[in-house]
Amino acid sequence: xxxxxxxxxxxxxxxxxxxxxxxxxxxxxxxxxxxxxxxxxxxxxxxxxxxxxxxxxxxxxxxxxxxxxxxxxxxxxxxxxxxxxxxxxxxxxxxxxxxxxxxxxxxxxxxxxxxxxxxxxxxxxxxxxxxxxxxxxxxxxxxxxxxxxxxxxxxxxxxxxxxxx
Numbered sequence: 001x002x003x004x005x006x007x008x009x010x011x012x013x014x015x016x017x018x019x020x021x022x023x024x025x026x027x028x029x030x031x032x033x034x035x036x037x038x039x040x041x042x043x044x045x046x047x048x049x050x051x052x053x054x055x056x057x058x059x060x061x062x063x064x065x066x067x068x069x070x071x072x073x074x075x076x077x078x079x080x081x082x083x084x085x086x087x088x089x090x091x092x093x094x095x096x097x098x099x100x101x102x103x104x105x106x107x108x109x110x111x112x113x114x115x116x117x118x119x120x121x122x123x124x125x126x127x128x129x130x131x132x133x134x135x136x137x138x139x140x141x142x143x144x145x146x147x148x149x150x151x152x153x154x155x156x157x158x159x160x161x162x163x164x165x
Contacts, residue, residue, distance in 0.1 A: 039068040039131045040096035044075040044087045050107065053115045054091040057122045064123075065132040095131045103129045 043058055045051035055072065062070035075082040075090055085094055085101060093105040110125055111117035127134040 038098055040094075041068055041070045041126060041131055042094040042096060043070070043072045044082060044085075044090060044092045044094065045072060046074060046076050046090050048090070050115055051091045054093070054108075054122075057117075057119045058093075060119050061123055061126070061132065065126075068126075068132050093126075095126065095129045097129075097131060102131070 041058065041061075043051075043054060045055065058070055058072075062068075073081065075087055075092075081087075087094075089106045091107065094101050095103040095105065105111070105122075105125060108115060108117060111121050123132065126132045
């Protein structure tokens, strides 16, 4: 009888240590996310169809909006973080600005209520929350336009050069 009580106490201690370790990892993840950039779209997911649909759209947007960090966190593997941010619906997007959760997108309700929404719908919602720059403001577009301006300046200076005589 005494041996089973010792075993029970050891199991509780192991579970307590494991929970503390899990909590520490979740805290580190949340600190890292908050400190990486001023804008973050954090996709809380699990392996199911709706989350895969959201992930497909986010993958496309991440390539277009390099000014924002897009991260994907398995909600069931990070229970402390999911609980702390009150994640109950999956997929959920936590929209983080300046190290604080500013807004959420819960499931597909704001995207037409169906998994057949367009990437543009999600892009519009994220732009409305100001976690991505709208079409004309993208840092990718800005760098392209400045490159084009530099080229035209360089080309025009070569044409008008007095060395061409």
